[in-house]
Amino acid sequence: xxxxxxxSEEMNTSKKTNTSKKQELSALSDDEILQGFKDCDxxxxxxxxxxxxxxxxxxYDKRYDLRYKPGMDxxxxxxxxxxxxxxxxxxxLEDRKPNMSLKTWMVNGFRFLLLDKLxxxxxxxxxxxxxxxxxxxxxxxxxxxxxxEQELYHTIEDIGNLYYGxxxxxxxxxxxxxxxxxxxxxxxxxxxxxxxxxxxRCQKMMHDVVIPYFKKYFNSSDYISYMSVCEEQGPxxxxxxxxxxxxxxxxxxxxxxxxxxxxxxxINRSNTEVIKTGRITPRWxxxxxxxxxFVFGSNLAGMHGGGAARTARLHFGAIMGxxxxxxxxxxxxxxxxxxxxxxxxxxxxxxxxxxxxxSQHFLVTPIGCxxxxxxxxxxxxxxEEAKEIKxxxxxxxxxxxxx
Numbered sequence: 001x002x003x004x005x006x007x008s009e010e011m012n013t014s015k016k017t018n019t020s021k022k023q024e025l026s027a028l029s030d031d032e033i034l035q036g037f038k039d040c041d042x043x044x045x046x047x048x049x050x051x052x053x054x055x056x057x058x059x060y061d062k063r064y065d066l067r068y069k070p071g072m073d074x075x076x077x078x079x080x081x082x083x084x085x086x087x088x089x090x091x092x093l094e095d096r097k098p099n100m101s102l103k104t105w106m107v108n109g110f111r112f113l114l115l116d117k118l119x120x121x122x123x124x125x126x127x128x129x130x131x132x133x134x135x136x137x138x139x140x141x142x143x144x145x146x147x148x149e150q151e152l153y154h155t156i157e158d159i160g161n162l163y164y165g166x167x168x169x170x171x172x173x174x175x176x177x178x179x180x181x182x183x184x185x186x187x188x189x190x191x192x193x194x195x196x197x198x199x200x201r202c203q204k205m206m207h208d209v210v211i212p213y214f215k216k217y218f219n220s221s222d223y224i225s226y227m228s229v230c231e232e233q234g235p236x237x238x239x240x241x242x243x244x245x246x247x248x249x250x251x252x253x254x255x256x257x258x259x260x261x262x263x264x265x266x267i268n269r270s271n272t273e274v275i276k277t278g279r280i281t282p283r284w285x286x287x288x289x290x291x292x293x294f295v296f297g298s299n300l301a302g303m304h305g306g307g308a309a310r311t312a313r314l315h316f317g318a319i320m321g322x323x324x325x326x327x328x329x330x331x332x333x334x335x336x337x338x339x340x341x342x343x344x345x346x347x348x349x350x351x352x353x354x355x356x357x358x359s360q361h362f363l364v365t366p367i368g369c370x371x372x373x374x375x376x377x378x379x380x381x382x383x384e385e386a387k388e389i390k391x392x393x394x395x396x397x398x399x400x401x402x403x
Contacts, residue, residue: 040306042370076338297367299336
């Protein structure tokens with residue numbers, strides 16, 4: 001009873017600590033966030049860098065079906081964006097307008113990268129390249145340029161189509177006003193409405209749907225000049241509205257004997273416990289034995305600036321500029337070049353290497369689960385084969401997924 005009470009108290013303490021950390025993370029200033037990027041703080045990068053980029057990606061994925069175009073998935077783009085900025089020590093973000101939020105500035109920088117990449121796939125888009133924007137002394141991330149005004153209005157059109165339906169009168173009004181450039185009285189005449197009715201309907205849509213969307217995901221003060229409506233905070237989007245979210249197929253259900261299934265689970269768990277004995281990578285590694293190899297997540301450019309990659313460079317022989325394979329007492333597996341499928345070949349190569357070097361013991365760190373933005377549930381299955389290879393140790397978080 002006493003042990004149960006102690007266990008309960010420990011859980012409550014842990015929950016309070018996690019809640020406190022989340023609150024601290026959400027209260028960071030723009031300068032603190034930017035410093036976290038420079039320090040390659042994985043929690044700050046995942047929370048803010050990936051979060052901010054997700055906003056822009058959702059908008060353009062809805063319009064261009066980005067995820068179905070080669071090299072245009074979210075991780076491919078955000079990894080390229082992060083590596084570009086880290087190469088320049090995040091100076092493009094430091095040089096933002098004093099009155100503009102880091103979030104807005106970053107979202108627009110990601111937009112330029114995205115559109116530049118899209119230009120390579122879809123030839124009809126003609127935008128100045130991201131690299132050229134960076135070299136331009138003018139405010140290359142400035143939201144007030146004419147191209148972004150056009151993109152902003154297309155976003156409003158998309159929101160109207162998604163929320164009201166493409167053929168609805170509301171969506172048609174938004175399109176005529178913001179995309180086709182009609183004046184209110186012209187819209188009224190074509191739709192058989194009074195001018196005041198068009199104005200009222202438009203203001204209601206902007207107040208109830210469009211403005212709340214931009215207030216939620218952007219620094220709205222930077223955008224209000226494009227929208228001739230009041231700035232009062234309206235209700236949020238309907239809970240069933242999502243932008244660009246994939247639909248998951250329901251898993252098929254098969255009948256099974258519960259007791260048999262439970263017994264098999266216990267047996268499998270017991271076997272896994274035996275298999276992983278002595279093969280759990282320590283959380284902290286400061287020293288290596290002579291035959292041990294530190295396996296870390298890297299990027300193809302070999303920029304070992306943060307996290308486990310930095311540790312590998314400072315202590316275990318990782319070489320700047322080398323992003324793949326054995327180097328000193330470390331082994332690099334690239335995780336910053338796109339989605340999980342782009343990581344798999346490098347993991348397979350590593351496992352093959354480990355098989356042919358049984359005298360060495362490979363300590364795999366939670367690769368891809370820091371700055372690269374993945375979760376153990378994404379990466380661990382890539383190491384399924386490694387379960388049976390005795391000279392490979394895996395982090396506890398990976399074992400929990402694949403056992």
